Amino acid sequence: MGDIRRRGAVALGVTALVTPLTLAVTAAPAQAASCTTQAGPYQRQVEGFLGRPVDGKQSTTDCRATQAFQDRHGITPDIGYAGPVTWGVMNLMNKQKAVGNKPNKDGKCPVNKGRIACVNLTLQLSWIQDGGKLVYGPVPVRTGRNGYETRTGSKKIYWRHIDHVSTVYDVPMPYSQFFDGGQAFHSVGLSMWNPPGSHGCVNMTTKDAKKYWSLLRNGDDVFVYGRKPGT
Known part of the structure; x- marks a missing residue:
């Protein structure tokens, strides 16, 4: 796949998955709603x-x-x-x-296809592997909400557009890499945990979308499996 494609593992993105569990308590933003006094079920x-x-x-x-x-x-x-x-x-x-640095521990993403981008809808994680070798990730992603689910199965990247703008929703989709109809990897300016989800695309941070852009090419395999919570 070329020397650039075989450079060895890049730094794993596992440590960026979550914010520290101990969250500094600061005053709520001025525009925030009033606090409830009621204890929730969780x-x-x-x-x-x-x-x-x-x-x-x-x-x-x-x-x-x-x-x-x-x-x-x-x-x-x-x-x-x-x-x-x-x-x-x-x-x-x-x-x-x-999950740590073993996102394909269950072996559900194929290891016999060379370079492949894997998407686990259940855990809302994606990564790139070469055979059984982890190349990048895992990173958190934001996939399709109920009614707009990201479609599962084996796919291939067929079109890439770095400055794409959605013709359906008229919103920017930087670093778009399409793999199934209008569904693509692309960056968004939202938290990856922002509910309820996308309109079918696999949303990523700008950093991760740029890395995917540099590592993937037209014709590369994509495998999507699992089920997003709430769909």
């Missing part, structure tokens, strides 16, 4: 994730820490309530972090 889990005292009781500092997390990832309403959406995002982050 109060203890959220407190533990945020490094707060785990007592199952909602305090002002608990609420502000939860609210800051919600604002960071676009979770609404951002009232500091420890509900299923907020805990779902946190729980996914925990699962992503647990």
Whole structure:
């Protein structure tokens, strides 16, 4: 596949998957909603994730820490309530972090195709491998929401456009690499954990989308499997 394609492993992106579990508590942004005084059904889990005292009781500092997390990832309403959406995002982050540098431990992404981009919808992770060798990642991604699911199966990159703009939604899609109809890898200016998800594309940070652009070419394989939570 050429010397550039065979340069060896790049630095893994595992450490960038999640923010530190101990979150500094700061004043909520001026535009944020008022804090709720009600403890949510996932109060203890959220407190533990945020490094707060785990007592199952909602305090002002608990609420502000939860609210800051919600604002960071676009979770609404951002009232500091420890509900299923907020805990779902946190729980996914925990699962992503647990993967470490072995995203294909279950062997579900093919290792007999050479260079391939893998997408695990269940864990919202993607990586690039060459045979059984990890080349880049795993990195968090944001895939299709309910009704706009990212389609599963074996695919190939067939068109690349670095400055693409969606003709359907009239929004920029930088570093687009299309692999299934209108579905592509591309960067977005959103948190990768921003619910409910994309309109089918595999969203990435600008850093990761640029790296995918440098590592992949037309004709390279893509394999998508699993099921995004909530779809």
